[in-house]
Amino acid sequence: MHAHAFRVRMPCAIMAGRTYEILENPLIALADKISKSFGGNVLYADATLQLNAGERWALVGPNGAGKTTLLKIIMGEESADEGSVTFAKDTTLGYLEQESVLGKGKTALQEVVDSATEIRDLEQSIARMEEQIANCEDENELARLLERYGHAQDRFERLGGYELDARAKAILAGLGFPIADFQKPADEFSGGWQMRIALSKLLLRHPDLLLLDEPTNHLDLESVQWLEQFIASYDGAVLLVSHDRSFMDACVSHVASLENKRLYTYAGTYSSYLKQREDNLEQLRAKRAAQERDIAHMETFIEKFRYKPTKAKQVQERVKRVEKIRSELVVLPQAHQAMRFSFPKPPRTGDKVVELSKVSKSFGSNRVYQGLDLTFYRGDHIALVGPNGAGKSTLLKLIAGVLRPDRGSVEYGKSVTSAYYAQHQLEALNPANTVMGEMDAVAAGWTSSEERRLLGAFLFHGDDVLKRVSVLSGGERARLALAKMLVAPDPLLLLDEPTNHLDIDSVDVLENALKDFAGTIILISHDEHLVRAISNKIVDVRDHHAVIYDGDYDYYLYKRGELESREGDPTGTSARAPQNAAPVEPQRTQGRNVKTKEQRRAEAEARNAQSRALRATKRRLEEVEAALAPAQKRYQELMDLMATEELYNDSNAFDQAMREYASLSKKIPLLEEEWIELTEKMEEGA
Ligand SMILES: Nc1ncnc2c1ncn2[C@@H]1O[C@H](COP(=O)(O)OP(=O)(O)OP(=O)(O)O)[C@@H](O)[C@H]1O
Ligand SMILES: [Mg+2]
Incomplete structure (x- = not known):
């Protein structure tokens, strides 16, 4: 897609009249009041973002924001309609771009080391200075030279010039390259690994401002964790785009969020940003509810007395007040349109969908599988899990027929055809098409309104469907490719990291489509939520073996945990994912549920605590219900009372009613909210 994985350039503008060295948090870049639109579509107005050294910013927002x-x-690389960027x-x-491709020729290590052109240049100029210093006669000149020399050396050291090679290796290893691969030609690596090379080059260069667009898309869990640590301790400024919550939580210090065509900034981790945002939203919702209540109340009055000449003044007054409130009505952010769409069913297949017998596959000396036997059946929704490099993608490719086994066979059952979805699907879209x-190319016999409905389910609304592929954002492309796959689905779906690029709403769309899928699915995903939601079987791939766990993801985690504790492996208890687990001898038959005494005690305690909490919730729920019913009844009485004329003739009664009304309008929403919360808690606990 792009010829270079990254570019480095000197800044075009210099902040005038300030010395940043003396500041504790030196400013590195300032994007000031940026506005941007494409055609009539405004992306944002007045976006301002100041990036300081040592700050790690997440830039978040829905696909296409x-x-x-x-x-x-x-x-x-792109110009703003208004505003400026200074450094x-x-x-x-x-x-690091969202998609990147590498040049040809060098080994991976060379490619990385050579990318540090700045250090190389600096090295040369230091050598030149040394020569000049040795030959310098003039004392003033010498002092100047020495000062420059000192600066250059500082910078050389700061950029890590002395340990360039070692650092390059450490970075490659951190991003998951086996040492044997350091000397492999860079262009022989697969797309995902080329992206890692590009990332390594960038990290080695150690720029003052590091811009990363969805860096975790091609990384496995271990590499993601390494990158988290790298970024968390980065001394320059970092601005990264991501949809991966746990990644952001592990390494960002600030969040910039694009919502409703504005850029909002927050200090803190991603989770604290979500919380702040939720709190703000809560306040807005409460205010909006109060406004609506007031309007409704006054409108009742207006309706009632509209034709009573004696009340003309009060009616007028209320009409004005309603207008005023309406003009100040709090605008709530649009809730996302969750659209239900029933996806077409795939053709029915025989019971046995795929059978691998005695499959062996090696890459050079790397033996991935030997004599692998595996059978999948109709309706299986399988997640492939296991450590990095164990061969999950290879297995999927063997099943898809993208790779051929060295020995053995992969056979499809009766009427089985498959669709294989991976990164390449995005590249297969024709940039010139809308x-x-x-859609037209795959949806034979569909009317255009049916096509629009399917696209709508994939969050392409209105004019979006007329956009050219060439201008689509990463997430929009992924959504389109997935929609194409589900128009007339094959009975066997093979999905390699389908949530890459997708924002939360889009992942939901995908989840719903896959959950109800009547055919067979084999899925690789680092998104645990998706794995949980759709898989009913897990295949654990490690050590040249694949072991089937005939249950959902939690069953699998439980079984693995058991296996590992029996092996006495403390790393196996990691809650985050099984990928971290040290390899253990796979167990082919599931044994009894043998639990240790500690486990049993812990479980019993947890159960007790839960039932205690549940009882307390239930009690409170009863109290709330007891308070809510009379309050609501009284509120209704007051509303009726306020609609009668007598009330307005008795100022005491009127004041009394208004006071009561005001207090109830505060109290009822609070009670209602608590009621909802408690009911949800009860349901969760049940
Ligand atoms: N040259 C262009 N002409 C018209 N529209 C464009 C052009 N470039 C981008 N867009 C549109 O602008 C919007 C923003 O695109 P952008 O790639 O910045 O989104 P993004 O926030 O990075 O999304 P994602 O999370 O999917 O990567 C998209 O809707 C895209 O279709
Ligand atoms: Mg993007």
């Missing part, structure tokens, strides 16, 4: 575009504006003096920038045009 303009995150990639903002990074490009900061890089100077501190001598700032270096590094940018979204609708891409």
